[in-house]
Amino acid sequence: MRTVLFASALGLAFAGCAPAPAPAPSDSASPAAKEAAPPAAEKTTPPEAPADPMTAAVAAKPAAAPAPLTPPSTAECIPYVNPLTAEEIEAGWLSLFDGHTLFGWASNQSEVNWSVKDGTITADSGPIGLLNTTVPFADFEFRCEFRTAEGANSGVFLRTTADPKDLKADCYELNIADEQPEGFLTGSIVGWKKTDEPIKGSGDWRKFSVTAEGNRVRVQLDGKEIMDFTDESAARKSGLLGLQKNKGKVEFRNLAVKPLGMEKLFNGKDTAGWTLVPGSKSKFDIVDGAIHCHDGPGFLETEREFGNFVARVDAQTHAADLNSGYFFRAMKGTEKDPSNGYEVQVHNGIENGDPCRASNAGTGAIFRRVSARRVIPKDKEWCTTTLVANGNRMAVWVNGYAVVDWEDTRKPDENPRKGQRTKAGHISLQGHDPTTDVSFRNIQVVELP
Structure with missing residues (x-):
């Protein structure tokens, strides 16, 4: 049974929704025209992280200027492996x-x-240093x-900073060591607590499972x-995950994280906590525990606002090459400006059968900013998108596979379309246009401290 919750017969033009055959104009043009054409990925360079003295020995030694690791372009289609x-x-x-x-x-x-060798992340030379995730996590497995x-x-x-200097204020170090001057061997939290019995870390493959x-x-x-x-002291509530090279050869594989504490923004029954943006043509119904959006353009937005957070949104298109998405850090929608925000794209089209060449940025893209490096889902199938937005850094996973890692280096602006x-x-x-036929479910969020 389908319950119609919102509908409007107003024939108003909508920013970010109305398709147009002409190429996208410059940022000074109307939002509706700008969103019509497929985006070109912006080339961005990850920020340089400062050197990382983790011990007194390192702190006393000047560090060379760090070099960010450059991800492959979408033209370099690596084999798809989702563990x-x-x-x-x-x-x-x-x-x-x-x-x-x-x-x-x-x-x-x-x-x-x-470097990556034989399916592992490895290092064996150079000074003490960290390889960090580019976005943080708070509570997690x-x-x-x-x-x-x-x-x-x-x-x-x-929960580390990019440059931890104080092991009791800047991070928690889960040690891997056969020997350590103060006895913090493998499994110990350095500077805080030792394992009950000494544990060696060297030898064959071993597995850490952590709950914070x-x-x-x-x-x-x-x-x-x-x-x-x-x-x-509750010193660290959120931070990056880091792999340390201190002394000798180290290898890592099968790395995964599960954010905890996610709060439901959609209860599966109605749109409590959501508001239809004025002027919307889209209809948002509840069908089989999901929000079904059809017709358009139109927008359904949260009453609450979120700044730094982890969000999960499951999406399913119900026909080929449909265009939709969800906006975040968006200004409150009005008839004139219904969708001034960043957009996580939902579009599963690819060019010439190549999943590394999205025909319209690709599901998981930050639309008009950076394309997904691979289109993971197929139309008419559910997919799970996960967004981490922290400051000007944003990362997106689709079905648990990382497709976007982007830093917004533009000048600050109230409107994310402009800066x-x-x-x-x-x-x-988002209900993109009159052909829209898409469903959303499992909409969850947890804010980052």
């Missing part, structure tokens, strides 16, 4: 390593030889497999709990 199962994707897991590149990671020490040479020293940094919730960090090694630590906006704004579901 996540359908059940893990449904549960919210995100893969942090595509098996071929360092997409989504940034080194804070240019002299460390981070994290897992990885690691292997180190005899006598090597490494670690996994939790609030001020509590729990760690399993190869399925056995070895650490349960509570930080009464960088870090201020909180609305999340808005």
